[in-house]
Amino acid sequence: MKPKETIGPTPAARAGKLALLTLPFLVGLFCVFLTFVPIGSIVGIEVAPAFALMAVYYWAAHQPETFPPYAVFAVGLLQDLLSAGPIGLWAFTYVVIYGVVQTQRLVFAGRVPLVLWTGFALTALLAGTIAWSVASLYYARVLPPGPVLLQLIVTVALFPIFATLFARVERILAPSL
Amino acid sequence: MQDSFSRPAPPILGVSNRVSLIFMVTLAVALLLLGRAETYVFDQARQVVTDLAAPVLELGSRPVAAGRRLVERTDEFAYVFDENERLRQENAELLTWKEKALKLQARLARYEALLNVQLDPSINYVTGRVIGDTGGPFVETFIVNLGHEHGVESGQAVVDSEGLIGRIVSAGERASRILLLTDLNSRVPVTIEPTRQRAVLSGDNTVWPKLEFLPAGSGVVPGDHVVTSGHGGLMPPGLPVGTVIQTENGDLRVQTFSNRNRLDMVRVLQYRFPMDVPEQNPPAKLTAPVPGEESEEGQPSASDQNGALGGTAGGTAGGTAGGTAGGTAGGVVRGSLAGAGGAGE
Numbered sequence: 264m265k266p267k268e269t270i271g272p273t274p275a276a277r278a279g280k281l282a283l284l285t286l287p288f289l290v291g292l293f294c295v296f297l298t299f300v301p302i303g304s305i306v307g308i309e310v311a312p313a314f315a316l317m318a319v320y321y322w323a324a325h326q327p328e329t330f331p332p333y334a335v336f337a338v339g340l341l342q343d344l345l346s347a348g349p350i351g352l353w354a355f356t357y358v359v360i361y362g363v364v365q366t367q368r369l370v371f372a373g374r375v376p377l378v379l380w381t382g383f384a385l386t387a388l389l390a391g392t393i394a395w396s397v398a399s400l401y402y403a404r405v406l407p408p409g410p411v412l413l414q415l416i417v418t419v420a421l422f423p424i425f426a427t428l429f430a431r432v433e434r435i436l437a438p439s440l
Numbered sequence: 441m442q443d444s445f446s447r448p449a450p451p452i453l454g455v456s457n458r459v460s461l462i463f464m465v466t467l468a469v470a471l472l473l474l475g476r477a478e479t480y481v482f483d484q485a486r487q488v489v490t491d492l493a494a495p496v497l498e499l500g501s502r503p504v505a506a507g508r509r510l511v512e513r514t515d516e517f518a519y520v521f522d523e524n525e526r527l528r529q530e531n532a533e534l535l536t537w538k539e540k541a542l543k544l545q546a547r548l549a550r551y552e553a554l555l556n557v558q559l560d561p562s563i564n565y566v567t568g569r570v571i572g573d574t575g576g577p578f579v580e581t582f583i584v585n586l587g588h589e590h591g592v593e594s595g596q597a598v599v600d601s602e603g604l605i606g607r608i609v610s611a612g613e614r615a616s617r618i619l620l621l622t623d624l625n626s627r628v629p630v631t632i633e634p635t636r637q638r639a640v641l642s643g644d645n646t647v648w649p650k651l652e653f654l655p656a657g658s659g660v661v662p663g664d665h666v667v668t669s670g671h672g673g674l675m676p677p678g679l680p681v682g683t684v685i686q687t688e689n690g691d692l693r694v695q696t697f698s699n700r701n702r703l704d705m706v707r708v709l710q711y712r713f714p715m716d717v718p719e720q721n722p723p724a725k726l727t728a729p730v731p732g733e734e735s736e737e738g739q740p741s742a743s744d745q746n747g748a749l750g751g752t753a754g755g756t757a758g759g760t761a762g763g764t765a766g767g768t769a770g771g772v773v774r775g776s777l778a779g780a781g782g783a784g785e
Contacts, residue, residue: 296493296497298573299572301570303701304508304573304704305507332464343471346576346581348576351470352578355471358464359465361461362465365457406578409646411577
């Protein structure tokens with residue numbers, strides 16, 4: 264018997280690996296849906312944290328090969344379609360953020376949680392600025408920045424929880440990478 | 441985790457990665473530009489996606505609703521004694537008001553009968569649950585689990601127990617989108633009581649929508665009541681909207697009665713524009729009642745009065761069982777001019 268056959272993955276294992284590789288994308292989609300669940304109303308505040316931004320940032324910083332640009336685009340587009348805002352707004356924002364974070368990947372290579380968090384705060388600020396500018400241009404008027412600021416603060420505050428969850432997913436993925 | 445320092449540095453950007461990144465950015469920009477120019481296709485796509493996502497959102501919104509109820513219960517529990525005291529006082533006040541209201545109602549019914557006033561058409565409604573949040577800082581919309589299946593159409597007014605919330609902007613089979621009064625695309629014609637000034641309530645993504653087209657020296661002061669005027673025929677007249685407030689820079693804005701942070705069950709009003717109601721002949725019916733004619737068909741019978749009261753309730757509280765029941769054939773036809781008559785005088 265050839266040694267190649269014994270160490271080569273079985274078709275089932277290969278399929279399992281493929282399924283695993285789509286996991287970050289599925290997590291991204293899940294984050295989009297979570298954005299639309301009226302969680303804020305439990306405590307009576309009107310805020311929908313940008314969960315998908317966390318996913319985009321995390322995977323761009325850690326494993327961009329598991330979350331390619333078209334997946335980022337798809338996640339953004341789903342968010343655009345579910346919200347009533349300009350179509351392409353979040354797709355554009357997320358893809359740009361993805362590109363920017365990827366070029367800064369080396370900074371996050373050490374994976375110090377605080378660095379990751381600070382990086383996210385800066386990323387969120389950039390994302391908010393981009394989205395706000397694009398939306399203001401789209402509607403041809405200066406939109407109130409209050410809601411987007413509130414959204415960003417809550418998103419940044421919640422990031423460590425989600426980063427822990429994403430790290431779990433990453434650990435599940437680790438053997439197949 | 442441990443080997444992260446010893447690992448070789450990851451490649452910064454692969455060529456294919458960079459190409460697809462640029463392609464995706466271009467595509468997103470193209471979508472933005474296209475979406476600005478051509479809305480129909482995008483609206484359709486959006487509706488399809490919303491419809492498909494509705495079951496998922498519905499699933500997600502249930503634990504949230506339960507959580508909110510729990511928080512509210514706990515809140516209420518803490519203030520139950522104060523609340524009880526307050527309600528007792530309010531009840532005493534309301535009882536005197538009720539007396540007055542009953543007297544006025546009887547008098548109004550008599551006058552209406554005398555003048556042969558055309559009544560509001562009765563309004564049917566359908567109740568649903570908010571399953572989707574705005575999901576973004578730039579829009580003020582909610583998704584409700586009602587659609588064509590339930591008779592919901594674009595343009596219908598949406599109310600909660602307190603007052604007007606907004607209107608349906610797009611309706612799918614199972615789910616629809618509500619445009620809130622605060623959204624920057626929302627324009628609702630309103631009347632301000634007691635001066636009967638007309639204005640347009642215009643959202644700008646802030647908490648308080650502003651009053652536009654209000655003439656200078658209109659006599660509108662903070663504290664005045666804002667109700668829908670029914671102009672344009674999309675919404676029934678007389679729906680409570682909010683109270684006039686004045687901001688620091690002197691603008692008149694409106695504090696809505698409905699609390700958007702606590703939206704749960706909402707009602708979609710299936711109002712028909714009076715013009716769509718057949719067999720109307722406004723001038724002949726509004727001008728001085730002819731005695732002979734009055735005895736023939738204008739004489740207020742018991743059922744007509746029921747229709748009248750029900751119709752009024754439907755116009756103000758957003759439709760009650762009485763309002764629906766009162767919608768006999770007579771009610772509908774008779775109500776054909778009420779929108780214009782009631783709002784414009």
